[in-house]
Amino acid sequence: NAGVTQTPKFRILKIGQSMTLQCTQDMNHNYMYWYRQDPGMGLKLIYYSVGAGITDKGEVPNGYNVSRSTTEDFPLRLELAAPSQTSVYFCASSSGGLNTEAFFGQGTRLTVV
C-alpha cells in the first residue's frame, strides 16, 4: 500500500524560483493537508482541502498556493521562494477530518538559498 506519496524528497531552490511539491494518496481520503515543520517546532498547517475542488487556508498560507482537482492529488506551489520557506513539508490525508487518524507522507526537505 502506497498511502501518501510526496515528491521530491529534497530540493534546493534559489531565492525567487518557483516549484511544486507533489502529493498523492491512494486511500480515497477526502481530507488532505499541507504542513511545514521548522527545526524544533511543531507542525504548522499551510493549506487544507475537504474534497476535490475545495481548498482553504491554514495558519501559515502566505507564499503558497494549492489546488485540488482530483481526490488523489494535492500539489503545493511556491511561487517566489524565500529563505523563510526553508523547512520540511509534510502532506497528510484523512478520511474524516482532523478528528480522525491522519496519514503522513515522508516529507520534502526544502532549502532556499
Added chain:
Amino acid sequence: EDKVVQSPLSLVVHEGDTVTLNCSYEVTNFRSLLWYKQEKKAPTFLFMLTSSGIEKKSGRLSSILDKKELFSILNITATQTGDSAVYLCAVSNFGNEKLTFGTGTRLTIIP
C-alpha cells in the same frame, strides 16, 4: 490563540525505564487530543482521546486525558531503543479543520 505545550522538551533514559510525557493545552471548543510518534520522517498516529479519564492502551504505550485540567499524558513502560523518537501532541477543535501541534518531546533511549 490556541496553544499546546509539551514537556519535557527532551528526555534521555535507559532501556527498560518508564517515561511519562506531558501535554497541556488551551484551545477553544476542544474536540480531541492526538498523539503522534515521529521517528526520522513522517509522524505516525498513536492515539486519539476525546473523553476524560478513559485510558487508551497499545502495548507498552498508554495515554489518558483530563479535560478539566486541560492535560494529557503519554506513558511508555519498559522502554526500548525503538521508542526513541519525537512525540507530538496535537489538539483539534470544533468549527475549523485545524490541528494545533506542540513542539514535541524528543525521547532518547540508551541501550
